[in-house]
Amino acid sequence: DQQVKQNSPSLSVQEGRISILNCDYTNSMFDYFLWYKKYPAEGPTFLISISSIKDKNEDGRFTVFLNKSAKHLSLHIVPSQPGDSAVYFCAATVYGNKLVFGAGTILRVKS
Amino acid sequence: GAGVSQSPSNKVTEKGKDVELRCDPISGHTALYWYRQSLGQGLEFLIYFQGNSAPDKSGLPSDRFSAERTGGSVSTLTIQRTQQEDSAVYLCASSRQGSNTGELFFGEGSRLTVL
Numbered sequence: 001d002q003q004v005k006q007n008s009p010s011l012s013v014q015e016g017r018i019s020i021l022n023c024d025y026t027n028s029m030f031d032y033f034l035w036y037k038k039y040p041a042e043g044p045t046f047l048i049s050i051s052s053i054k055d056k057n058e059d060g061r062f063t064v065f066l067n068k069s070a071k072h073l074s075l076h077i078v079p080s081q082p083g084d085s086a087v088y089f090c091a092a093t094v095y096g097n098k099l100v101f102g103a104g105t106i107l108r109v110k111s
Numbered sequence: 112g113a114g115v116s117q118s119p120s121n122k123v124t125e126k127g128k129d130v131e132l133r134c135d136p137i138s139g140h141t142a143l144y145w146y147r148q149s150l151g152q153g154l155e156f157l158i159y160f161q162g163n164s165a166p167d168k169s170g171l172p173s174d175r176f177s178a179e180r181t182g183g184s185v186s187t188l189t190i191q192r193t194q195q196e197d198s199a200v201y202l203c204a205s206s207r208q209g210s211n212t213g214e215l216f217f218g219e220g221s222r223l224t225v226l
């Protein structure tokens with residue numbers, strides 16, 4: 001039972017343009033959502049998060065949007081840079097419990 | 112150390128052998144997690160330790176898998192009678208207050224190859 005789904009295995013974007021990574025979830029009890037970034041041969045690193053009481057959180061070039069009614073969140077990166085090329089994981093949690101991760105989306109930013 | 116440390120970084124073993132993977136979390140972090148990533152797959156939850164509470168073992172795929180955390184710090188993940196499908200990168204992560212803040216700090220992983 002995949003509670004967190006990232007339906008796009010990969011995404012290719014031109015440098016300077018916007019990257020939009022999508023994530024859907026099924027558990028309405030999730031109250032905190034996160035994005036992690038992973039480079040090859042490294043562990044994932046935390047990127048940005050959002051509480052279920054908000055619909056938007058922004059940090060520099062990264063913005064996460066949450067649509068609770070649609071059980072959907074997205075990560076926007078603008079402008080995209082070649083160094084953003086990595087695997088992006090969406091994750092969700094119910095307070096005090098384990099993080100549930102999606103399968104990841106490979107982002108390639110072409111220069 | 113400053114980050115989560117895992118050892119060994121690479122382990123090649125023969126089918127049927129037991130393996131132990133070690134994780135040293137960030138000092139002071141009360142929560143410790145084990146995940147694994149099989150080739151082409153996402154991060155699969157295995158087990159979660161939070162302070163002195165009973166661990167959440169709901170992600171362990173079979174009774175060949177076990178984990179312990181001694182003294183609230185170092186953790187060891189043990190896989191008995193390894194199978195080829197156990198081949199994966201095993202990732203350990205820690206956090207300050209469990210997952211209520213959600214931010215986990217991951218190690219670089221232990222890559223296990225079962226021949």
